[in-house]
Amino acid sequence: MITACICTIGDEILIGQITDTNSAVISRALGKAGVMVRKMVSVGDIRQEIESALTEALEEHDIVIVTGGLGPTKDDVTKNVIYGLSGSSGYVTDSAQLEIIHRILSSRGLDILESNLKQASVPDRCEVIPNRLGTAPVMVVRFGEERFGHKAVLYSLPGVPFEAAGALDDVTADIRKAFSIEKIYHKTIMTYGIAESALADRISAWEDSLPSFVRLAYLPDPLKGVALRMSVYGNASDAESVFSVKTAELKEILGDAVYAEAEMTLPEVLGGILRKSGKTVCTAESCTGGMVASQLTSVPGSSDYFLGSVVAYAAGVKENVLGVPHEIIDSFGTVSPECAAAMAEGVRRLTGADYAVSTTGNAGPSASEEKPVGLVWVGISSYDRTETVSFNFRNDRIRNIERFSSSALNALRKFIASSENI
Amino acid sequence: MITACICTIGDEILIGQITDTNSAVISRALGKAGVMVRKMVSVGDIRQEIESALTEALEEHDIVIVTGGLGPTKDDVTKNVIYGLSGSSGYVTDSAQLEIIHRILSSRGLDILESNLKQASVPDRCEVIPNRLGTAPVMVVRFGEERFGHKAVLYSLPGVPFEAAGALDDVTADIRKAFSIEKIYHKTIMTYGIAESALADRISAWEDSLPSFVRLAYLPDPLKGVALRMSVYGNASDAESVFSVKTAELKEILGDAVYAEAEMTLPEVLGGILRKSGKTVCTAESCTGGMVASQLTSVPGSSDYFLGSVVAYAAGVKENVLGVPHEIIDSFGTVSPECAAAMAEGVRRLTGADYAVSTTGNAGPSASEEKPVGLVWVGISSYDRTETVSFNFRNDRIRNIERFSSSALNALRKFIASSENI
DSSP states (O other): OOEEEEEEEOHHHHHTSSOOOHHHHHHHHHHHTTOEEEEEEEEOSOHHHHHHHHHHHHHHOSEEEEEESOSGGGTTHHHHHHHHHTTOOSEEEOHHHHHHHHHHHHHTTOOOOHHHHGGGEEETTOEEEOOTTSSSOEEEEEEOHHHHSSOEEEEEEOSSHHHHHHHHHHHHHHHHHHSOOOOEEEEEEEEOSSOHHHHHHHTHHHHHTSOTTEEEEEEEETTTEEEEEEEEESOHHHHHHHHHHHHHHHHHHHGGGEEESSSOOHHHHHHHHHHHHTOOEEEEESTTTTHHHHHHTTSTTGGGTEEEEEEEOSHHHHHHTTOOOHHHHHHHOSSSHHHHHHHHHHHHHHHOOSEEEEEEEOOSSOOBTTBOTTEEEEEEEOSSOEEEEEEEOOSOHHHHHHHHHHHHHHHHHHHHHHHHHO | OOEEEEEEEOHHHHHTSSOOOHHHHHHHHHHHTTOEEEEEEEEOSOHHHHHHHHHHHHHHOSEEEEEESOSGGGTTHHHHHHHHHHTOOSEEEOHHHHHHHHHHHHHTTOOOOHHHHGGGEEETTOEEEOOTTSSSOEEEEEEOHHHHSSOEEEEEEOSSHHHHHHHHHHHHHHHHHHSOOOOEEEEEEEEOSSOHHHHHHHTHHHHHTSOTTEEEEEEEETTTEEEEEEEEESOHHHHHHHHHHHHHHHHHHHGGGEEESSSOOHHHHHHHHHHHHTOOEEEEESTTTTHHHHHHTTSTTGGGTEEEEEEEOSHHHHHHTTOOOHHHHHHHOSSSHHHHHHHHHHHHHHHOOSEEEEEEEOOSSOOBTTBOTTEEEEEEEOSSOEEEEEEEOOSOHHHHHHHHHHHHHHHHHHHHHHHHHO
16 A cells, blocks of 8 residues: 655644645545555744654655645745755756746736746756646655665645645656555445434444445535545455445435435535426525525536525515515514525525525524524425424534535425425 | 644544644644644544654654544544553543533433443543533643653544634643743734735835844735734733834835734624724625625624625526616626626615625636636625726636635725725
């Protein structure tokens, strides 16, 4: 098994002002290429700490990916470390990257600064994989067995997340060439609405029945629910047959809590269902403040089925724009099944969509008598019926809004599924 | 200087299916307490790897914080490692945590499972800080100098992010007691609208003028812009005086690109401005799909000034709900200053808010002749005028939507500031 360590460099990571998202993106790509990430390390923009982190990583792993610590505000500290590690004796300018730098900056109408040009200059013992999306190239250093006791390759990626992500196809292709890699196969089952520990209890007998060569991971996410991921190293046909049997068993146990048999999100699954049936959807949101619409429109091509949304935060907007009757708000309050139903029906009337989903609740932090923190009512309406359902969560404001939104999308998914069965 | 290492445990981190957000939250809290985080390490749910990571961290640092690797689906692998490291000879049940477990589960109407009760059981050489938000307590192990050559304390936090965050006040209070800590002072200046490298160029002389005891960090974030953070270890009055002089100089250089002199977000700053002036705001969104509203409502108490939003994804919703004249869409297209202006005016009419901000553009991935990917028109309207401004970005869909949203909020902020100056 080829193993890897991901090193991210930057004081901003250690100070905690940015969350390192590169590591997760890189490890997903490596995993798909059959490389197992065994460790992630973050250190600051300090030369000797980077050097010792990279050296230790190269001693322990076949592949080391480093991001960050490049660029004008960093004094290119990572590049200096790579210069030393690679035993370079000078810098050379990479002409392909230089051309990209000129093209990118002039297409953006920006002046080309000295500091930009410097990015095409790399230690002379590095190979370069050009970065088409940005100014800092990928640097590759190959170490023979004499250096760390085993063959090792170091890849230095730009720190900007979309540039790092954009370089990964080239990097994994290079890794495939450099190493003869055991394949790894994954099958991910997406579930929503059952908490991780309850899920573990419910499928414990199924889990015990998994063959020993299958590794199972529980992957909870506030927006996506709990993903169950089976992994098999080695044989494709073994993997295929065990995945198909075990997936069928799991769906039998979990029923409609399973919403996809691949790594997908609720908005993607809903998008697929709506596009297939040629139906459209709209939302009316109070406590979720636009996040349900925002999740739906995060999917490319969502304009095919998403018409629009009314975020009715103020009671006046609920009445005047969505047409929620004043008596409903007076008698039942805004956080009520009656209001959720009227909001969903109102926005469906307004936009002419086939389905509408609404949310009204209290994400916190302040509670009131009729509006406990964490309570949300969801309304769902189609041409022939309107349903409401409530959920209770106990998180902070942001997390509650996320759960409210995903619960609303999941309720819509179930509503559509049950409509089709009628 | 007291230093710390944060260790996060979990195959789900190494597989890249979840992004580790705990490390950033923990390091911010430690930084405020005057502890310098020097390293972050993530390893999988494998006993010997956790053991060696924790041992190495304890050898190198005064404080080690570990999260994850606890709970029923993990076989409590972190707890087993702590048992060994602490030299425990048995497990004891912590009665305070046991009571919390009973209270939490029964208040949620859940059955109390054996696996839940087990969480109150800890190695007998650990101290416990009860976790009021969840079932797994914080475990504390104190090591004398004889063990690692210096005094060291290990804190094991629950892996659930809001539980880990909730425990940090108690943990930093314990750290303050256990170590005599040099204070650290930060001053953060928030800027929006200038790219990091251009910013670095623009303030390079100012940066050179900083006294040597001030450390400067550039912290770029797609939603927040670039934060400039000055840090001073040691003396409060030195810090205060240098911060006030250098902040004033920076504002002189950067003008209205500076939107806050503390760690704040654009929605928080806007909320403060609107609340102070007693004004209200609404949004009309096309390409941002609800994210502008979602950002505004992420702030607690935003119902005081945010009335609502119309997400007009379909052209029909732009016309029928927002009242954008058909001729505008026909003559200029939906991605145009004319449409942005009509959307902003329309939603202001509809909701009666004092200010409206609108977005219409193309986040990608597909371009068309009049709608290049990355182009957005923003409209801003008040009782006496409507302005429009366009922005161009070159990112993927999600990143473009984020930048469109923040640019719209920043444009609104500048619009309000200029109104007040009239």
